[in-house]
Amino acid sequence: MSSTNAAIKSPGLRSLRLQEGGLLIVIFILGLLLTFFGGTVKVPVFETNAQGERERVFRTNAQGEREPVVAEKNKFLNAQNLAQLAKDTSFIAIMAIGATFVIISGGIDLSVGAIYALASVLGAIALQRFGPDGPHAGASPWISIPLGILACVGTAVLAGFLNGGMIVALRVHPFIITLGTMAIFRGIAFVITKGQSIGGFPQAFRDLVRWEIGDGLSLVPLVVMLVVTIIGGIYLSRLATGRRIYAIGGNELASTYSGIRVNRVKLSVFIFSGLTAGIAALLSLGYYGGATSGDGQGYELNVIAAAVVGGASLSGGKGSAFGALLGALVIQLISTGIVILGINQNYSQIIIGAVVILAVVLDQLNNWLAKRRLLAN
Amino acid sequence: MAFLAFQRITKRFPGVQALDGVSFEIERGSCHALIGENGAGKSTLGKILAGVYTADEGEMVLAGKAIAPANPLAARHLGIAMVHQELAFCPNLTVAENLCLGDLPGHAGWLDRRKMREQARAMLAEIDCDIDVDLPINLLSTGQEQLVQIAAALGTQANIIVMDEPTSSLSVKESENLFQLLAKLKQRGITIIYVSHRMEEIFRLCDHITVLRDGRHVATEPISVSSPDRVIQQMVGREVKQYTSQHLQKNLGEEMLRVENLSSPGKFSNISFTLRAGEILGFAGLIGAGRSEVAQAIFGLDEAATGKVFVRGKELPLGSVNASLAAGIGLLPEDRKRLGLVLTMNCRENTSLTILSRLSNFGFVRQREERSLVQSYVERLHVKTPSIDSSVAGLSGGNQQKIALAKWLARQCGILIVDEPTRGVDVGAKAEIHHLLDELACQGLALLVISSELPEVMNLSRRILVMRQGSMVGELPRNDFSQTNLMRLMAGVEAKAA
Missing domain, CATH: 3.40.50.300 (P-loop containing nucleotide triphosphate hydrolases)
Structure with missing residues (x-):
């Protein structure tokens, strides 16, 4: 592709070619590596019996003994593992998209992990009341599930609103405000639960989130992640409000001088960040069936790391939703890879830390090369 | 033989040929104007000399020796300093700290504040300037900051000073002070390269003028044979008509x-x-x-x-x-x-x-x-x-x-x-x-x-x-x-x- 062609293309496409293209290649290579070097694993074969239950398949071997039938599968490239990978990625990816909104606007949100915990806990308390041991046991799922969602996501949105509202009203740097609320939100979650785990949700809710297309493949988190990515991507690239987020991150003063209501935009990005934490919390509630105030400890750093690996610039004005998804995927692939390749778990933090730095350095190298290419023409 | 010569200097930026084979010479102790439209390459040339940029091709010869300063510090060692429009100091530090930043006086790692202040005052006194050395730079006006930059340049024994659009944000009085200072520096044998748009200033201060257009050298001549009209013509390559406002004929x-x-x-x-x-x-x-x-x-x-x-x-x-x-x-x-x-x-x-x-x-x-x-x-x-x-x-x-x-x-x-x-x-x-x-x-x-x-x-x-x-x-x-x-x-x- 010649550079003149690139010049007419929309900037969205061009940055896709540079930033996300690189990440896609990295993900592809990582996938290949894990497929070839991950080795194989023996898994028991299941089938559905006449009563509609899943049970293991047995056969009689040459010695006349009954033994379970096993199939050999690639350790990495098998449907269960990929669905597991998608689920593990989804929590961080969904929140990384919210964080990307904040980072593009030139801010930072350290409280997402705490919002996740608080939303989980409050959602769990609401759901528990409709659970088998709750006071409203047996209520229609048409009432219990929406109320649970409302409690969980509503809490998170409210927390995001408080973050944004304080940042705008008190004119304090987002780092400070969210550093404070990080402790406050988690503290509230702890006080409410008295440190206890909360579980016992209505089966309908759990079935909804853990809904499987068969063979243990649960794709709800994956679908939710893709939907959030698409909505976030459209918001950023096609909506006027998305453009305004890039503008205030690029130059807040010039945005004010252009009549952009900077405070409104700031408030909106923190609400969005809270919302994504709430969605992730909701998925985890359904998936794990319980919540404690310690949930999501340290998530804020993973989330920011994913956003940054995905190309968001901490100085503002740069980033994309799709990039955040890919960034989260790269990080998850690496942690999965460490397990599959049998590398000592103790090294995983070191490796992931190095990857974050490497990604940013590569991004800078990429920018430098693009500049050189422009020069050469 | 010329004191400073630019020989076929070429510099490209993404999408722009900033300088294209520019050659001319500057005499020792002169005030040499560098003029051209925006994008003509005059600031770029100044920045190459001061080591902010490096040339893609061509070389500079200073007193018979080829030089290629890789960074502003290297240029300083060659006696070349640039007075920028952009902030060249740490705005949160005081005048004295900034002036002595390259070589802070001290004993065994302890900063000698008294000596630092004295040194800074001495440097400012060189240019008859009495700014309070304990003020942080960000409290100074643009004009005062420029003076501090000049003092810093002289303090490092600079004998070539590049001034990039020095008066673009100065008041009339501050500009006047600057012109007097530049005249004094010239008397001391310091070579001044004066990058500007402003015709009046150039014709008042400078002895030679170099005109650039679209990255190319157009003319270098003594100011005595030039005139503002001639320079404008050289800059744009055509006659510029004085524009008369049409709206004045209309009714309000x-x-x-x-x-x-x-x-x-x-x-x-x-x-x-x-x-x-x-x-x-x-x-x-x-x-x-x-x-x-x-x-x-x-x-x-x-x-x-x-x-x-x-x-x-x-x-x-x-x-x-x-x-x-x-x-x-x-x-x-x-x-x-x-x-x-x-x-x-x-x-x-x-x-x-x-x-x-x-x-x-x-x-x-x-x-x-x-x-x-x-x-x-x-x-x-x-x-x-x-x-x-x-x-x-x-x-x-x-x-x-x-x-x-x-x-x-x-x-x-x-x-x-x-x-x-x-x-x-x-x-x-x-x-x-x-x-x-x-x-x-x-x-x-x-x-x-x-x-x-x-x-x-x-x-x-x-x-x-x-x-x-x-x-x-x-x-x-x-x-x-x-x-x-x-x-x-x-x-x-x-x-x-x-």
Whole structure:
């Protein structure tokens, strides 16, 4: 592709070619590596019996003994593992998209992990009341599930609103405000639960989130992640409000001088960040069936790391939703890879830390090369 | 033999050939002017000499030796220093700390504050300057900061000083002080390379002049054989006609803006004036007279402002940009990089920033319409850009200013305030912007032009208001326009006494 062609293309496409293209290649290579070097694993074969239950398949071997039938599968490239990978990625990816909104606007949100915990806990308390041991046991799922969602996501949105509202009203740097609320939100979650785990949700809710297309493949988190990515991507690239987020991150003063209501935009990005934490919390509630105030400890750093690996610039004005998804995927692939390749778990933090730095350095190298290419023409 | 020679210097930036085989020589102890339109490459050449950039091809010969400073520090060691417009110091540290930063006096790691202050005072005394060395740099005016930069340059035994547009944000008095200082430096045998747009200054200060055009060398000659007209011709490669404003022939329309007793504590007080459709009202005054602040208050950026502003007879609530925008007021701010443009975005996104709501359905930007609209403004304003999706950061000053202006044209406001519309803009683009402002007035826009360049306000305006130290000190009708009249009002009592 010649550079003149690139010049007419929309900037969205061009940055896709540079930033996300690189990440896609990295993900592809990582996938290949894990497929070839991950080795194989023996898994028991299941089938559905006449009563509609899943049970293991047995056969009689040459010695006349009954033994379970096993199939050999690639350790990495098998449907269960990929669905597991998608689920593990989804929590961080969904929140990384919210964080990307904040980072593009030139801010930072350290409280997402705490919002996740608080939303989980409050959602769990609401759901528990409709659970088998709750006071409203047996209520229609048409009432219990929406109320649970409302409690969980509503809490998170409210927390995001408080973050944004304080940042705008008190004119304090987002780092400070969210550093404070990080402790406050988690503290509230702890006080409410008295440190206890909360579980016992209505089966309908759990079935909804853990809904499987068969063979243990649960794709709800994956679908939710893709939907959030698409909505976030459209918001950023096609909506006027998305453009305004890039503008205030690029130059807040010039945005004010252009009549952009900077405070409104700031408030909106923190609400969005809270919302994504709430969605992730909701998925985890359904998936794990319980919540404690310690949930999501340290998530804020993973989330920011994913956003940054995905190309968001901490100085503002740069980033994309799709990039955040890919960034989260790269990080998850690496942690999965460490397990599959049998590398000592103790090294995983070191490796992931190095990857974050490497990604940013590569991004800078990429920018430098693009500049050189422009020069050469 | 020449003291300093540039030989076939070539430098490319993304999408731009900044310098193309530039060769000329500079004599020892001379004040050598470097002039050209914006984008002609004069600042780039200065920065190559000072080690900020390195040349792609060609070499520089200093006193018979080839030099290629890789960074500003290397250039300092060769005795070359540059006085920048941009901040060259740590703004949070004091004058003394900045001046001694390269070689802090001390004992065993402990900073000797007394000695540091003495050294700094001595350095400032060299240029007869008595700034308090304990002030942090960010409390100094631009002019004072420049003096500190010069003191720092001399302190490192510089014998070549590159001055990049030194007077572009200085007041008249500060400029005058600077000229006297430069004359003294010249007497001491220091070679000065003076990069500027301003013809008067060059003809007053310099002995030689080099003209660049589009990255190429056009002429180097003694100032005695040159003349401003000749230089302008060399710069643009054609005759520039003095532009006569067309809007003056037209009749004025209804009253668009009436300002009554507008005040803001500490900034300005009791500003009253009216502006009619089709009128260009000039706003003159020295730097710091409060003109930009008045403009910001009318645009709703000053929450502390009191008084009354009426747009088409309706009172405008103060302190709300959105109310001002809704009333049809636009403001082209003075500092385009800081206030006018989002440099991380491209030309299209910058231009449509003021009209996003208008360009969208249910929040979705109508992209095709956006592109065609921006394209039409880019063509109308002759913005030189590879495409509307090119980064605005890569454009020259004149073209950036056109994009900043296109934003407001796209908004189609009835009242447009332009603050220093042609600062740091080359001769060609300047004429185009003047022409455009005139055209807008002919179409019935009400324009308020704030400018520190007297010929500019005089050429464009129907009336000129003069501000001094936050107050309105006079209003001149077009018949009374003269530089002397304006200067007298701008400088106030001092000028009368002189």
